[in-house]
Amino acid sequence: MTTDKAQHRIKGLRMEKLIHKDFHDGQLTALLPTRVSPTDFAAYWSDLYHDPREELYLENIGKPLTPNRVRALYLWKNGGKLSKIKGQSVEQNYIQRIKEAETLPLDTPAANFLDAFSDGGAIWRLFWLHCWQPNRYPIYDQHVHRAMTFIEQEKAEELNDCNDKEKISMYLNQFLPFSRKFKSIQPRTVDRALWAYGKFLKTYRINSMPATSKNGV
Secondary structure, three states, X not given: OOOOHHHHOEEEXXXXXXXXXXXXXXXXXXXXXXXXXXXXXXXXXXXXOOOOOHXXXXXXXXXXXXXXXXXXXXXXXXXXXXXXXXXXXXXXXXXXXXXXXXXOOOOOOHHHHHHHOOOOOHHHHHHHHHHHOOOOOOOOOHHHHHHHHHHHHOEOOOXXXXXXXXXXXXXHHHHHHHHHHHOOOOHHHHHHHHHHHHHHHHHOOOOEOOOOOOOOO
């Protein structure tokens, strides 16, 4: 049985520093549409990821859940101190229910887990799912969603346009199958790459794949 290698490649953008003949030694950034392997995509874009709080995540993820670890992980997820309302939500919906999460069989389907933890907002519930099994359930947020839709459809879509029910459905039915393209790659590398790519698309307001000119740029 033969396999079409193109099926194992994804279309994305890479940035190249080019010396433009009209700008002497000045550098310009060009966006080059190209098909690359998931491994090359993850390697390229994960290198462009930067988070000054990364150690806070790494020190607490993938270890037995404790109140302090869960607080630290949601502090990282929030990008800083939680508001009073957010803090209360974390305490009530996740920290007070750590033992409940620990008693669930590890093969519990994601949909069942999310049904059991039905309060707290879609993205934070999905992050709780990630905290429970980080290597099985990747992080999902606005930047990751933007990256996925751009890769799959060559057009970026915004997660904020969706309600909570739609966000959960997209995670289960679109993002989890999409994430399997990267199954041979270390999960955190993929998390970082998709986040950086999606953030890049937002920062530069890139909504659709640029056309390729005759010279490939």
